[in-house]
Amino acid sequence: MRVLCASTLIGEFFVIGFAGLVAMQLSDVSTGLVWAVSGTAMVLCLVLCGMLTRPGGVPLGWALQLALIAGGFVVPTMFFLGACFAGLWWASVHYGRKVDEAKAARAAAQPDAA
Numbered sequence: 380m381r382v383l384c385a386s387t388l389i390g391e392f393f394v395i396g397f398a399g400l401v402a403m404q405l406s407d408v409s410t411g412l413v414w415a416v417s418g419t420a421m422v423l424c425l426v427l428c429g430m431l432t433r434p435g436g437v438p439l440g441w442a443l444q445l446a447l448i449a450g451g452f453v454v455p456t457m458f459f460l461g462a463c464f465a466g467l468w469w470a471s472v473h474y475g476r477k478v479d480e481a482k483a484a485r486a487a488a489q490p491d492a493a
Contacts, residue, residue: 380475384440385428387471391447391464392424402454413453420446437472444468 399417403410423443430436444465451458 380472380479381431383471383475383478384431384437384468387464387467388424388428388440388443390467391443392421394460394464395420395424395447395450398450398454398457398460401456402450406453408453440468440472 395417399413402408402413402417406413420443423439427436427440427443430439444461447464448458448461451461
């Protein structure tokens, strides 16, 4: 699960950065506020990559997905991109857990090589 979720978060890192550039040009929001919000979200993406196996990592990822969708109020395209990344996040968590379970079952079925 960790690899899939981290890949999604790294993709979001770049999308948030590019959305910040767009918001800086197209919205009436001050540049400082745009980069305070975008920068915080970008750092959160990187921090979450390391927190995925800890309790609360996945729920914080969901909160980030909701915040990304809410970014559509500043940059309307973010409604679509946020929904796409929320779908990717769901798939990463769902299928990542299935892969982890399959790996654990396979490891339990094999006799020790030592």
